[in-house]
Amino acid sequence: MTPELELPLTAVLAALDEPARARAVAELPVEAASSALAEMEVAEHPEEMLLAVGPDYAAELVEELPSDDAVDIIRELPPEDREAVLSEFEDRAEVEKLLTYSEDSAGGLMTTEVVAVSEEASLGEAIEEIRRQSEESDDLYQVYAVDGRGRLKGVIPITKLIVAPPSRRVREVMEPVPAVVRPEQDQEQVARLMARYNVAAVPVVDDGERLLGRITFDDVIDVVEAETTEDLLKFGGVSPEEDLSASWLGAVKSRLPWLYVNLLTAFLAGAVVYLFQSTISRVVALAVWMPIIAGMGGNAGTQALAVTVRRLALKELPKGRALGVIWKEMLVGAVNGIATGAVVALVAGITGEVWVLGLVVLLAMWGNLLVAGFAGAFIPILLENLGVDPAIASSIFVTTFTDVCGFLLLLGLGAILLM
Amino acid sequence: MTPELELPLTAVLAALDEPARARAVAELPVEAASSALAEMEVAEHPEEMLLAVGPDYAAELVEELPSDDAVDIIRELPPEDREAVLSEFEDRAEVEKLLTYSEDSAGGLMTTEVVAVSEEASLGEAIEEIRRQSEESDDLYQVYAVDGRGRLKGVIPITKLIVAPPSRRVREVMEPVPAVVRPEQDQEQVARLMARYNVAAVPVVDDGERLLGRITFDDVIDVVEAETTEDLLKFGGVSPEEDLSASWLGAVKSRLPWLYVNLLTAFLAGAVVYLFQSTISRVVALAVWMPIIAGMGGNAGTQALAVTVRRLALKELPKGRALGVIWKEMLVGAVNGIATGAVVALVAGITGEVWVLGLVVLLAMWGNLLVAGFAGAFIPILLENLGVDPAIASSIFVTTFTDVCGFLLLLGLGAILLM
Numbered sequence: 001m002t003p004e005l006e007l008p009l010t011a012v013l014a015a016l017d018e019p020a021r022a023r024a025v026a027e028l029p030v031e032a033a034s035s036a037l038a039e040m041e042v043a044e045h046p047e048e049m050l051l052a053v054g055p056d057y058a059a060e061l062v063e064e065l066p067s068d069d070a071v072d073i074i075r076e077l078p079p080e081d082r083e084a085v086l087s088e089f090e091d092r093a094e095v096e097k098l099l100t101y102s103e104d105s106a107g108g109l110m111t112t113e114v115v116a117v118s119e120e121a122s123l124g125e126a127i128e129e130i131r132r133q134s135e136e137s138d139d140l141y142q143v144y145a146v147d148g149r150g151r152l153k154g155v156i157p158i159t160k161l162i163v164a165p166p167s168r169r170v171r172e173v174m175e176p177v178p179a180v181v182r183p184e185q186d187q188e189q190v191a192r193l194m195a196r197y198n199v200a201a202v203p204v205v206d207d208g209e210r211l212l213g214r215i216t217f218d219d220v221i222d223v224v225e226a227e228t229t230e231d232l233l234k235f236g237g238v239s240p241e242e243d244l245s246a247s248w249l250g251a252v253k254s255r256l257p258w259l260y261v262n263l264l265t266a267f268l269a270g271a272v273v274y275l276f277q278s279t280i281s282r283v284v285a286l287a288v289w290m291p292i293i294a295g296m297g298g299n300a301g302t303q304a305l306a307v308t309v310r311r312l313a314l315k316e317l318p319k320g321r322a323l324g325v326i327w328k329e330m331l332v333g334a335v336n337g338i339a340t341g342a343v344v345a346l347v348a349g350i351t352g353e354v355w356v357l358g359l360v361v362l363l364a365m366w367g368n369l370l371v372a373g374f375a376g377a378f379i380p381i382l383l384e385n386l387g388v389d390p391a392i393a394s395s396i397f398v399t400t401f402t403d404v405c406g407f408l409l410l411l412g413l414g415a416i417l418l419m
Numbered sequence: 420m421t422p423e424l425e426l427p428l429t430a431v432l433a434a435l436d437e438p439a440r441a442r443a444v445a446e447l448p449v450e451a452a453s454s455a456l457a458e459m460e461v462a463e464h465p466e467e468m469l470l471a472v473g474p475d476y477a478a479e480l481v482e483e484l485p486s487d488d489a490v491d492i493i494r495e496l497p498p499e500d501r502e503a504v505l506s507e508f509e510d511r512a513e514v515e516k517l518l519t520y521s522e523d524s525a526g527g528l529m530t531t532e533v534v535a536v537s538e539e540a541s542l543g544e545a546i547e548e549i550r551r552q553s554e555e556s557d558d559l560y561q562v563y564a565v566d567g568r569g570r571l572k573g574v575i576p577i578t579k580l581i582v583a584p585p586s587r588r589v590r591e592v593m594e595p596v597p598a599v600v601r602p603e604q605d606q607e608q609v610a611r612l613m614a615r616y617n618v619a620a621v622p623v624v625d626d627g628e629r630l631l632g633r634i635t636f637d638d639v640i641d642v643v644e645a646e647t648t649e650d651l652l653k654f655g656g657v658s659p660e661e662d663l664s665a666s667w668l669g670a671v672k673s674r675l676p677w678l679y680v681n682l683l684t685a686f687l688a689g690a691v692v693y694l695f696q697s698t699i700s701r702v703v704a705l706a707v708w709m710p711i712i713a714g715m716g717g718n719a720g721t722q723a724l725a726v727t728v729r730r731l732a733l734k735e736l737p738k739g740r741a742l743g744v745i746w747k748e749m750l751v752g753a754v755n756g757i758a759t760g761a762v763v764a765l766v767a768g769i770t771g772e773v774w775v776l777g778l779v780v781l782l783a784m785w786g787n788l789l790v791a792g793f794a795g796a797f798i799p800i801l802l803e804n805l806g807v808d809p810a811i812a813s814s815i816f817v818t819t820f821t822d823v824c825g826f827l828l829l830l831g832l833g834a835i836l837l838m
Contacts, residue, residue, distance in 0.1 A: 039617065131582045141560065141619060161581055163550045195644070198458065198637040200560060200619045217636040218617040224640060225614070228647040229729050235651060236725025237718055244730050251751045252758075255722050259759050262718045266711040267766075273707045284700040287709070288692045291822055292685040294710060298717075299656055299681045299815070303674045306655025310648050311663050331667045336675050340682055347686075396718070403710055 009036045013049075022052030025061075034064035037073065047076035055081070059088030068111040068219065071098045106190050107183030109223070110204045110213035117170055119145040119153045124166030126156070141200040144211055145174045151209040152177060180205050183212060188227060191220045231313065234391040235306070237262070262396050269294070269403035276411035279419065285352055286414045289361050292344060293410050297368035297402030300336060304329040304376025305398050309391050312384050326377040333373025334366065341365035356417050364410040368402055375401040428455045432468075441471030444480075453483035456492065466495035474500070478507030487530040487638065490517045525609050526602030528642070529623045529632035536589055538564040538572045543585030545575065560619040563630055564593045570628040571596060599624050602631060607646060610639045650732065653810040654725070656681070680812065684819035688713070691823055695830035698838065704771055705833045708780050711763060712829050716787035716821030719755060723748040723795025724817050728810050731803050745796040752792025753785065760784035775836050783829040787821055794820040 009028075013021050013036055025033050040046040050058045050073060062070045062085060074082055074095065086092055094112065101107025115133045117126040130143060143161065145154040154174030164173050178197045181190050181204050194202055194217060204212045230240040242254035273280070273290070280287050308325065311317040317325060341362040349358030375398045380390035428447075432440050432455055444452050459465040469477045469492060481489045481504060493501055493514065505511055513531065520526025534552045536545040549562060562580065564573040573593030583592050598616050600609050600623055613621055613636060623631045649659040661673035692699070692709070699706050727744065730736040736744060760781040768777030794817045799809035 039615065127581055130578065158577055158581075159549065162546055162577075191640075195637065195640045196458065200636055217619055217640070218614065221610075221614045221636070221639065221643060224643045224647070225733070228643070228650060229733070231647060232650060232654060232729050233725050235654060236721045238722045238725055242726065244726060244733070244735060248747050248750045248754070251726070251747070252754050255719070255751065256755050256758055258722070259715065259719060259755055260762075263711070263715060263759055263762060266714045269710040269714065270707045273710065277703045277707070280706050281700055281703045284696045287696070287699050287706050288689045290706070290709065291688040291692060291713060291826070292682070295685045295688065295818065295822065296678065296682060298818075300674070300678060302655045302814075303657045303677070306652050306657050307661065307663060307670070310651050314644070314648070314663070316663060328667050328670070332670045332674065335667070335671050336678055339671075339675055340678050343679075343682060395721075399714065399717075403714065407710070 009039075013040075018048065018052070021049055025049055026053050026057070030060060030064055034061045037061060038065050038069040045076070047073050050085075051077070051081055055084035056088055059085050063089060063091075066111040066113055067094070067098060067213070068109060068215075071095060071108070072103075074099065075103065101183055104187045105183060106181045106185045106187065106204050106215060107212075109187055109190065109215045109219045110183065111216070112213040114144060114203070114211060114214045115142075116144040116146045116211055117156070119147055119169075119171045119174060121170050122166060123161060123164055123168050123170065123173065126170050127161065127166065130161075141216065142203075142214070144177075144203055144214075145170045146211055149208075150211060152180065152203055152205050152211045155203075177203060181215070182206070187223045190215055191223045191227075194220050231309075231391055234389070234393075235309065235395060237393070237395060240392075258393065258396070261393065265396055265400035266403075268400055269407060272404055272407040273411070276407070276415060279411050279415040283357075283414055283418045285357060286360075286411060286418075289344070289348065289364070289410055290407060293361065293364050293368055294403045294406040296340060296365060297372045297406045298399040299372075300333055300369045301372035301376040301398040301402045302395055304333070304373050305380060305394055308377045308380045309394060312380055312390050317381075322381050326374060326381070329373035329377035330370055331373070333369040333371070333376075337366035337369030340369070354418065357414075360410065360413045360417055363413055364406065367409045368406040371405040372398070372402045428458075432459075437467065437471070440468055444468055445472050445476065449479060449483055453480045456480060457484050457488040464495070466492050469504075470496070470500055474503035474507055478504050482508065482510075485530040485532055486513070486517060486632070487528060487634075490514060490527070491522075493518065494522060520602055523606045524602060525600045525604045525606065525623050525634060526631075528606055528609065528634045528638045529602065530635070531632040533563060533622070533630060533633045534561075535563040535565045535630055536575070538566055538588075538590045538593060540589050541585060542580060542583055542587050542589065542592065545589050546580065546585065549580075560635065561622075561633070563596075563622055563633075564589050565630055569630060571599065571622055571624050571630045574622075596622060600634070601625070606642045609634055610642045610646075613639050650728075650810055653808070653812075654728065654814060656812065656814060659811075677812065677815070681815050684815055685822075687819055688822035688826060691826040692830070695826070695834060698830050698834040702776075702833055702837045704776060705779075705830060705837075708763070708767065708783070708829055709826060712780065712783045712787055713822045713825040715759060715784060716791045716825045717818040718791075719752055719788045720791035720795040720817040720821045721814055723752070723792050724799060724813055727796045727799045728813060731799060731809050736800075741800050745793060745800070748792035748796035749789055750792070752788040752790070752795075756785035756788030759788070773837065776833075779829065779832045779836055782832055783825065786828045787825040790824040791817070791821045 009032060013024060016024060037046045050061065062073060074085065077085060086095065089095060115130055117129045143156040144152055145156055147153050155177050156170060156174050160173040178199060179193050179202055181193065181202055183204055190202065201214045201216045203214050206212055229244065233240050233242060237258045239254040242251060344365055345358040345362035348361045349355045352358065379397050380394050383390040383394065428451060432443060435443060456465045469480065481492060493504065496504060505514065508514060534549055536548045562575040563571055564575055566572050574596050575589060575593050579592040597618060598612050598621055600612065600621055602623055609621065620633045620635045622633050625631055652659050652661060656677045658673040661670060763784055764777040764781035767780045768774045771777065798816050799813050802809040802813065
């Protein structure tokens with residue numbers, strides 16, 4: 001009863017090194033070993049543990065798993081080991097069918113182990129059928145009612161099964177299915193649907209409404225976690241395909257393209273400075289303020305961007321309110337621009353040779369943070385309306401915007417007021 | 420059966436404007452209106468809909484809700500309306516007890532509607548009890564067995580209830596509870612626990628092991644979504660307390676402190692430029708390359724940071740491997756530094772007055788991206804080891820690091836090689 005004292009088997013296995021772990025798995029009863037496999041995260045590499053016990057025992061372990069977990073592990077195996085394990089399988093055709101679905105589709109998430117009864121049966125007969133069909137005892141969230149051709153017709157509430165008289169027909173107590181998904185639907189859509197309808201399991205049906213399998217809440221929690229990783233990486237300018245534990249070569253391949261994009265936009269900022277070379281050579285103090293004005297603009301823009309990207313992702317930003325959001329972010333930028341601009345103006349006025357330098361940096365900071373608020377809200381909203389993912393690369397465009405505007409303001413005002 | 424055609428009530432309500440929505444809710448049957456309230460997201464402001472129908476009907480609607488949803492909505496009400504609604508409540512004491520738990524604790528997430536039976540009862544008696552206790556039919560994930568003093572003793576698998584003979588005792592068929600939580604535990608811990616044990620519901624018990632309530636998977640999906648928002652905002656330099664739809668004043672309060680921190684660090688970068696004023700006044704072309712070298716370093720550092728922060732958050736970075744990770748990121752930085760440095764060297768060599776400028780920008784870019792890889796991995800790992808959240812403000816420190824090093828390299832090398 002005290003969770004601190006009840007260590008799950010996976011935690012124990014995770015603490016062992018690879019050879020000890022393989023030996024431990026080989027010693028465990030099949031049920032315990034396969035349920036430990038099912039609970040391991042992808043990053044813990046269950047497939048390596050599997051390879052260490054040899055193809056015969058590996059096939060036996062994988063056959064014990066729910067089909068979704070089995071397919072996930074088989075996907076991770078190198079081709080020759082995959083063949084060795086599959087050849088030991090009794091129901092190879094079913095697993096191969098599941099392998100054809102994309103990993104991030106509903107088909108890739110679903111398990112084919114569902115409890116389904118005929119809508120024509122009585123509840124007593126249904127309970128008999130459940131007794132036969134249900135192998136695992138503790139994840140019976142929904143019992144499905146199907147017609148003679150396997151088409152999903154309804155769902156039987158568990159309480160009805162327990163409390164209604166056994167003579168009643170399934171058809172009489174079943175309820176409409178609140179939501180179904182097709183195997184080709186994206187996993188993020190499935191996660192949103194389940195969160196919206198608060199259902200612990202959602203059935204997967206084909207185009208003929210035939211029941212193929214079901215997806216349970218635990219798979220969806222994994223999807224939401226993976227999404228978080230993807231969003232943060234995209235925001236940081238890393239391709240979401242980059243595996244968190246990728247090799248250095250994989251990391252280079254995923255990041256270099258974005259660095260080249262950033263380089264192109266950085267040349268724009270450099271070009272602005274190029275235009276003002278004569279101003280800088282005469283008032284070299286302006287060069288000191290360049291990174292400060294640009295850096296603060298970039299930071300304020302990223303703040304506005306993070307809030308806007310997240311609102312778009314959560315669908316919390318109806319189209320009609322876009323203008324209001326952009327306006328709010330510009331107001332925030334203007335206020336923060338005055339608050340930080342006053343500080344830099346004071347420092348520049350005191351340390352500079354002329355007090356007008358203080359006025360120049362105040363106006364540049366204020367203007368740049370106003371622009372940062374605009375760009376941080378406008379760019380992701382524009383990308384979303386163009387059908388482009390607003391998270392990806394937004395930060396590169398926003399910081400280019402603030403760099404260019406910051407330099408234009410600082411050096412332009414400097415050229416006018418200081419020369 | 421076609422989900423596209425079955426619009427949930429909440430979607431219809433969300434599409435209405437505020438007065439029309441209040442009128443629609445007032446017209447709906449109590450059950451339908453309260454289940455629509457339960458499915459609304461916090462950002463859709465269910466409490467506003469509630470206020471519009473008046474305290475009497477509001478109290479009636481809220482009493483229909485599961486206690487966790489009821490408490491969530493009551494929390495959002497302004498104090499005087501909260502009092503008006505609570506005074507209409509039949510079981511005011513229970514709701515006030517729940518209001519004492521922090522919103523992001525297990526106590527704040529749990530609902531007190533659990534189905535519990537005595538461990539001494541027979542299954543037949545238990546089924547009678549379930550019939551009495553269960554009001555909602557479709558979320559009976561677990562039936563709990565308690566002793567005479569309300570202490571949680573086990574969980575009855577649903578299949579056992581259905582298929583075992585009614586004469587058997589609860590005590591004989593019940594299984595050990597895989598995991599329990601205390602009301603004061605943090606919601607993130609609860610989410611991780613449920614994801615780890617793949618359970619649709621987890622019981623909440625007090626220090627005396629007495630059953631207080633349960634938390635279901637749908638609350639946990641909301642927690643994981645909220646965490647995603649928090650992580651992205653922190654990464655973007657916004658206080659995670661900032662409500663996504665906060666007013667401009669709220670946004671200023673949450674962001675201005677970070678901008679001041681950033682300003683302090685930006686002065687460091689400015690100070691480096693200050694030291695090299697005479698170099699810039701003689702080779703003003705260096706000022707053109709300043710934003711390019713610094714910007715690329717900041718970008719590469721943010722990439723390394725995003726990957727490292729996410730690995731730390733997922734606990735995928737064992738302490739022993741920290742050095743390896745830092746080393747990998749430096750290698751990635753070095754490779755990307757050469758790849759992008761070659762391009763800038765070419766441009767600088769062609770456009771500059773002397774070809775040595777190309778060498779200077781090549782070395783500065785290479786060195787700064789190497790430093791960026793180091794800082795992007797080292798800073799969050801250091802913060803984590805110091806017990807500080809590595810996501811927050813990391814990006815400010817990383818970009819300061821790359822600004823300072825970028826200017827030092829570019830201007831220092833320029834001073835040596837170009838003068």
